Amino acid sequence: MHYERVGMELRQLKYFLAVAEELNFARAAERLHMTQPPLTVAIRKLEEELGVKVFERTTRRVQLTEAGERFRERAEKIVLDVAAAKQDAADASDGRVGRLRVGFVSSASYALLPHGVRQFRADHPRVELELVPAASGEQVEALLEGRLDVGILRDPERVPGLELTPLVQESLVAVLPADHPLAASREIAPAELARFPLVLFSYPLMPGYVGRVLEAFEGGPRLNVVQQAVHQETVLGLVAAGVGCSVLPASVGDALLPGVVVRPLSGAPLTRLVAARGAKGSALGLRFIEALTAS
C-alpha cells in the first residue's frame, strides 16, 4: 500500500450493506462477527473514499442518506455479481459452463458429428457449442492459433502442438457420373480412372487427404485434374454435372446426388477422420471427443 491511493474494497461494501440493513452499528458489527468501533471506522473510510455521507447518524438514530440509498442498490448488485463470478469460474473449470469451438470437415457432418453433438449437448446443457465447417488445413491453423478448441479433420499430418485422436476409418471410393463408361464396372482400378478428367480437393486445404488420394494413383499415368474444389458438396455437384470423376471417402454414399454413382476403388489406402485438440487441451475439448468416440 504505502503511499499509493488504495481505493474501495468489497469488504467495505459488505460492511456498508450490513449497517444499511440493521441501521445500527453494534448489531451490524455482531452480524459481521466483529466489534462496533472498527465498523464505525470502516464506514467513515468508505464515506471519505466516496466523498459522500451514506448515513445520517446521531448516537440515537442511523438512516441512509439519499446517496446512500442509491449506493446500496448498486452495492447489493455488485456483491451478488462477485458471488456469481466466483460460482461461474468454478462451473467453468468443472466444464459445467463454457464455450467450445469445434471445426469439422464436411464429410464428418453426416453421422459422426450429429450423434456426437447430441450426446455432448445432453451432458453439457450450459456449454455453448460453436460448430465451424472448415477444411483440414484451415483447422490446423485455427487450432494452433487458438481460434478453435477441437477439430474434426481428415487424414491430418502430424503437427507438434496438436494432439490427435483417430475416430473412424473408411475406404476411398470412385465417384462417377451415372452415364460414365466406367460406371458399368463393379470395381474400378485407379490406373483406369486416371485416364479420365478428375475433380479433386485443393491440396493446400486438405494436404493429408489429397496425399492419400494421390497415393492411390501412384505409378499410374499423369493425372488430368480439370477442377479443384473446396467442399465435398461442390465435388459431388461437379461430378453430377459431368465435369469429371473423383475419389471420396466411402461415407459419401450417405449423401449422394442423383446422377452420381460410387464404385469401390481397388487397392486404395484407407482414409481416417481424426479429432484434434490444441496443445492447450481444454477439458471440454476432451469431453467432446469422448462424446464422439462413445458413439
Add this chain to the structure above:
Amino acid sequence: MHYERVGMELRQLKYFLAVAEELNFARAAERLHMTQPPLTVAIRKLEEELGVKVFERTTRRVQLTEAGERFRERAEKIVLDVAAAKQDAADASDGRVGRLRVGFVSSASYALLPHGVRQFRADHPRVELELVPAASGEQVEALLEGRLDVGILRDPERVPGLELTPLVQESLVAVLPADHPLAASREIAPAELARFPLVLFSYPLMPGYVGRVLEAFEGGPRLNVVQQAVHQETVLGLVAAGVGCSVLPASVGDALLPGVVVRPLSGAPLTRLVAARGAKGSALGLRFIEALTAS
C-alpha cells in the same frame, strides 16, 4: 481478520485484470505501480479463494484458462460497476440524479404545479420525479413517515417535523349550479349561502382548509352538508349535478365545468397553498420548492 475467512477483494480483481491484459506479471506489476513478487502472491491467493486456476503459466508464457476468460469478463464488469456506483453516489449527493416524491392537492395542478415541474425537470433532467395526488391530511402523514419528500398542501396545520413554505394565497369563492337562485347575485354573503345544501371536503382529509371554510360561515345558521367529497373534481361534479353549492379556492375558476358558476364570497378568509418538507430535508426537495416559488 483473525480467524475469520476474509474473502475476495476488489484489489485482487484489479490485479487479475492487469495480468490478464499484459499476460506478463512484471509488466502488470509495473502498470499497477508495484513489484512483481507480491503480484504473484496476490494472484495465487485469488486462485485459492476461487478454487480455480485463472492463469496457465510457466516462466515463459502466461495465458488465461477458460475459467479465467469467463472470470475476466465478469471482473471487468464488476470493476466498472463499482466506479459507476461511486459516481452515482456523488451525483446523488449533488442532486444531479435521484428520485423525488411530491404530493399535491388537486387545486395545485392547474398552474403552480405544471410550471414548477417543467422548471425542475429542465434543471434536473436525471432526477426521477414522482407526482402523487393526495389530500393535505394524507400528505402530512406521508411526509412524516418519509413516504413523500415534498408536499403541496392547502392550509396545513403547523406540525413539528414539517418545514412549511407559503407558495400562493387566494380568496375563497362560492361555487353554484348556474340555475341556482343565488347565481343572480354578483357577490354572495356566507350567511345567505348557508341556507342552501352544501358539498364540502371531508374534514379529516383537509382539516386546515375545511377549517377556513367553516370560519367563513362562523356565526351564521347551522350548515346543511349533504355530501362530503375527497377531490375538487368530485365537488365540481356534484355542484354541476345540482346536489348543492360549495366553497372552493378562487383558482377553481381555471377549471370550471359547464353549468357551474363562481361568485366572490364576501368577508371570507384567504386560503394558502404551502409547500412542506419532512424534517429530514432532502436537498432535492429544497430545489423543487425553489422551482415552485421562482414562478
Add this chain to the structure above:
DNA sequence: TAAAAATACTCCATAGGTATTTTAT
C-alpha cells in the same frame, strides 16, 4: 543461458480488538 515466475525474508500499514468518552433522547 536468459528472461520471467516463484520463493524467502523483512517491514510497516492498517484492520480489528479493548477501553473509554461523547452525545442525543
Add this chain to the structure above:
DNA sequence: ATAAAATACCTATGGAGTATTTTTA
C-alpha cells in the same frame, strides 16, 4: 440516565518491498 456512536490506543495480520532461486524455451 442510558444506549449507541465516536474516539483513543494497542496488537498482529498480511500486503508490499528486496534479494534470491527456480524453471523453461
